[in-house]
Amino acid sequence: MNSPFIQNIRKDIDDIDAQLLELLARRMQHAVTIGTYKKERGLPVVQGNRWEAILKEAMGQGAEKGLDPMFVKSIWNTIHDESIRIQEKIQNK
Numbered sequence: 001m002n003s004p005f006i007q008n009i010r011k012d013i014d015d016i017d018a019q020l021l022e023l024l025a026r027r028m029q030h031a032v033t034i035g036t037y038k039k040e041r042g043l044p045v046v047q048g049n050r051w052e053a054i055l056k057e058a059m060g061q062g063a064e065k066g067l068d069p070m071f072v073k074s075i076w077n078t079i080h081d082e083s084i085r086i087q088e089k090i091q092n093k
Helices: 006-042 048-064 069-091
Strands: none
Touching: 006 069, 048 069
């Protein structure tokens, strides 16, 4: 099952995966910056209302693109959890 068609699709998937990792790394760098800002100003790590709005928007945008909203929710929650972990680590230094 190593047809040129499959190989091309897999190459494209590999490229997309690399882009996703780059974007995730950039996002977590921003989490560090925000975490530092919040620590310096005594702000809480989590702002629940903002997160709920972001999640709702992402789920809606995902649905418009044919993605299952629960799939999007799962991914966004995982990303958010890591961002919180990073910011809490900064808060506790």
